[in-house]
Amino acid sequence: MIQRLKGTRDFSPEEMSKRRRLESILREISLRYGFREIQTPVIESSELFVLKSGPGILEEMYVFKDKGGREIALRPELTAPIIRFFVNELSNYPLPLKVFCISPVFRYEEPQSGRYREFVQYDVETIGAETPEADAELLILASDICSKAGLKNIRIRIGHVGIIREKLDEAGVPAERQSEFLHLMDRKKQDEASKFLTDLGIARDVADSIVGVCQISGGAGVLDSLKGERADYMKKVISILKSSGNRFFQVDMGVVRGLDYYTGVVFEIDAPDLGAEKQICGGGSYSLSRLFGGTYVPSTGFAFGFDRLLIAMEKAGWKAEKEHIDAFVLAVSAGESGKMMEIAAMLRDNGIITEADLMGRNISKGLKYAAARNASFAVIVGSKEMAAGKVTLRNMKSGKQVETETSLLPELIKKGGK
Amino acid sequence: MIQRLKGTRDFSPEEMSKRRRLESILREISLRYGFREIQTPVIESSELFVLKSGPGILEEMYVFKDKGGREIALRPELTAPIIRFFVNELSNYPLPLKVFCISPVFRYEEPQSGRYREFVQYDVETIGAETPEADAELLILASDICSKAGLKNIRIRIGHVGIIREKLDEAGVPAERQSEFLHLMDRKKQDEASKFLTDLGIARDVADSIVGVCQISGGAGVLDSLKGERADYMKKVISILKSSGNRFFQVDMGVVRGLDYYTGVVFEIDAPDLGAEKQICGGGSYSLSRLFGGTYVPSTGFAFGFDRLLIAMEKAGWKAEKEHIDAFVLAVSAGESGKMMEIAAMLRDNGIITEADLMGRNISKGLKYAAARNASFAVIVGSKEMAAGKVTLRNMKSGKQVETETSLLPELIKKGGK
Structure with missing residues (x-):
């Protein structure tokens, strides 16, 4: 048997109906928030992702040379392609350009529970706005999505990587070394982070105070100790969130994200019910357009892991509707199969979800199939009834059968399905 | 500037809204026909497609070795993955299993007008039925789609490759040489096809009669000259189609499809308005499950080229709705931006498509942006009005402005948007 590739999945009708929902x-x-859907290709030049994330990304991607010698990658994320598209073709749109995308992405990493090599991201970007309102709007949208998804137990942790970088600048940490510190903080290695700073010759108390800023967390009040333009920006974001009445938000200056291109507000959403793979969303403000050959355009965005969100929803009690059909039409014998197909077509024209028997089944087997497909009604086409312009309509739940004119079927089925 | 790869496309908000429609x-x-949506991965073992279509397919696919040395292909079509999925995991479902899939596929071929390296197929398969009703249902579905898509000028040409193979068997053409004949007929090279047969030692009149069968085309009556089980099957399919009242169908025994795995009824749909790339759909009955390690399961299916169907619809006069938003909320000065965000949230909670000003624009620039976004209303939040619990509501079409209580906005906007 040919198997699907490791880390990839097939989705059954039941699973797909949940995913489409x-x-x-x-x-x-x-x-509803005024975001507009766009789409970019699955395949891109691998250079695009190297520019954004550094050559290390090559290890984590599916990369290959095509027959023309081009270096191709299966996209590992959606932000870089979206900004490439913006730089190439969308830069004449009025700003901010608010877009979203729901698409498959690919990572070449060891598959494990909740991690796949091919998975779906829901990505949202506000391109061209650098205001507290733009950041706050995205956070409110992300929170709204969690609410509409029925998640009751999530945490939205918000930091500002610009404030940390400013402190590092003031302490004299060279720009090209700052990421190392941020990566240590991202992995919650405070002691190593502090040692990293003192090893660079920074005074112990200064190092401690920077690490201390990263440890600020709690309600809006915890920001009072921070001064300056960036801190005021962050306070404005939090104040808008507060007046939105949402309970999920908390300040967490330790959120610095693993990626170098973030510049300002950054955030992560956890669904603690998910255990080890609890992060369902991450995002923040950045600028990539200049890197891809455009002018400077500030942006802010986030990505949800579609699969993790789905799992979180199911853990929170969300259930998809059971698949069903309205009517199953079957013929008593081969002579009525033409009429059976005609009746099925007529029912479908009336918006009724209808299957016809394609296997020449007898009535007993046909009714068994109808039950397996969760049909509300069976329509039985026999020669005797047909001669009188009638068919038998069977309510699959109650088992009651009536003879009826064919033309009355749509009304009876629509009424009875309620 | 980093460009997207040759043969791939980005889709703007306007294009995406048409595609989603x-x-x-x-x-x-x-x-509505009782087909159920499924999905398979973008990447598969290349072996899957070689088994189905022969090693020649390797030239037309994106293939590469992953870091574990596995031979991987970007799927060039959806039938093989669907049948693989069926054999692996779905074979316990009651038959027929009727499924569909709308997904990207990839071909490594020279891009040209209407042909891309990454494009979308809409694929439908009825797995496990080998009856005239099953074939007819698919043909009626395909025709129904063309009608609902507004296409008025299409041709559905239906053949039966099993009838031709039977004639070749009777003439003594070895099974392994029959494809060569069918490929010639597929490319309408009747003379070469005839010569191919006589070169095999087949009498001129027998060769002519086989080529003659391939040239049968027209209404249901043209089948009268054909005898046997397969011919009766084909006649039954056509008779069901005829009673469905559809005008698009015609018999064309010259439709033999380019692929070896078809066994019975085969068909192609042309939209002649599209010129050279006029074929929008192709399909027929086949069996692949045994090839992939399962038991023998007859199937029948078709695939539409999503992009060609879209172009055909637009040529037939289909227009997508113009993008719009219901309301654009803006603040007269920075002090009201919190209130502006609150009002936007309240409108969205009421199901109103709302954008808030994220750029700190003045009123004149804000209204210009609102017009560019095709907004029905602008909501202007000023400090004086706010003190009285009011805002200004501007009808963007008429330019009329009223002062109103904030709480009345949803009703006024919903009414006025009609």
């Missing part, structure tokens, strides 16, 4: 929720909410 | 149409109709 979540996709509709995400699309509807995004559109 | 077509996707909804396809999904809704498929579900």
Whole structure:
């Protein structure tokens, strides 16, 4: 047997109906906030991702040379392609350009529970705005999505990597070494982070105070000790969130994200019910457009892991509707199969979800199939009834059968399905 | 500037909204026929496609070795992955298993007008039925899709490759040489096809009669000259189609499809308005499950080229709705931006598509942006009005402005948007 590749998945009808339902929720909410759907290709030049994330990304991607010798990558994320698209073709749109995308991405890493090599991201970007309102709007949208998804137990932790970088600048940490410190903080290695600073010749108390800023967390009040333009920006974001009445937000200056390109407000959303793989969303403000050959355009965005969000929803008690059909039409004998197909077509024209028997089944087997498909009604087409312009309509739940004119079927089925 | 790869496309908000609209149409109709959506991965073992289509397919696919040395392909079509999925995991479902899939596929070929390296297929398969009803249902579905898509000028040409193979068997053409004949007929090279047969030692009149069968085309009556089980099957399919009242169907025994795995009824749909790339759909009955390690399961299916269908719809006059938002909320000065965000949130909670000003624009620039976004209303939040619990509501079409209580906004906007 040919198997699917490790780390990839097939989705059954039941799974797909759940996935499409979540996709509709995400699309509807995004559109309601004025975000507009776009799409970029699955394959891109690998250079695009190296520019954004450094050559280390090559180890984590599916990369290959095509027959023309081009270095191609299966995209590992959606932000870089979206900004490439913006720089190439969308830069004449009025700003901010608010967009979203729900698409498959690929990572070449060891598959484990909740981690796949091919998975879906829901990505949202506000391109061209650098205001507390833009950051706050994204955070409110992310929180709204969690609410609409039925998640009751999440944490939205918000930091500001610009404030930390400013402290590092003041202490004299060279720009090109700052990421090392941030990566240590991202992995919660405070002692190593502090040692990293003192090893650079920074005074112990200064190092401690920088690490201390990263440890600030709690309600809006914890920001009082921070001064300056960036701190005021952060306070404004938190104040807008506070007046939105949302309970999920908390300040956590330790959120610095693992990636170098973030510049300002950054955030992560955890669904603690998920255990080790609890982070369902991450994002923040950045600028990539200049790197890709455009002018400077500040942006802010986030990505949800679609699969983790789905798992979190199911843990929170969300259930998809059971698959069903409205009517199953079957013929008593081969002579009525033409009529059976006609009736099925007529029911479908009336918006009724209908299957016809394609296997020449007898009535007993046909009714068994109808039950397996969770049909509300079976329509039985026999020659005797047909001669009188009638068919038998069977309510699959009650088992009651009536003879009826064919033309009355749509009404009876619509009424009875309620 | 980093460019997207040759043969791939980015889709703008305007384009995506059309594509999602077509996707909804396809999904809704498929579900109404009792087809169920499934999904398979973008990446598969290249072996899967070689088994189905022969080693020649390697030239036309994106293939590469992953870091574990596995031979990987970006799927060039959806039928093989769907049948692999069926054999691996779905074979316990009651038959027929009727499924569909709307997904990206990849071909490594020279891009040209209407042909891309990454494109979308809408694929439908009825797995486990080998009856005229099953073939007819698919043909009626395909025709229904064209109608719902507004196409008025299409041709559905239906053949039966099993009838031709039977004639070749009777003439003594070895099974392994029959494909060569069919490929010639597929490319309408009747003279070469005839010569191919006589070169094999087949009498001129027998060769002519086989080529003659391939040239049968027209209404149901043209099948009268054909005898046997397969011919009766084909006649039954055509008779069901005829009673469905559809005008698009025609018999064309010259439709033999380019691929070896078809066994029975085969068909192609042309939209002649599209010129050279006029074929929008192709399909037929086949069996692949045994090849992939399962038991023998007859299937029948088709695939539409999503992009060509979209182009055909637009040529037929289909227009997507213009993008719009219901309300654009802006603050007269920075002091009201918190209130502006609150009002935007309240409107969104009421199902109103709302953007807030994220750029700190003045009123004149804000209204210009609102017009560019095709907003029905602008909501202007000023400190004086705010003190009285009011805001200004501007109808963007008429330019009329009223002062109103904030709480009345949802009703006024919903009414006025009609």
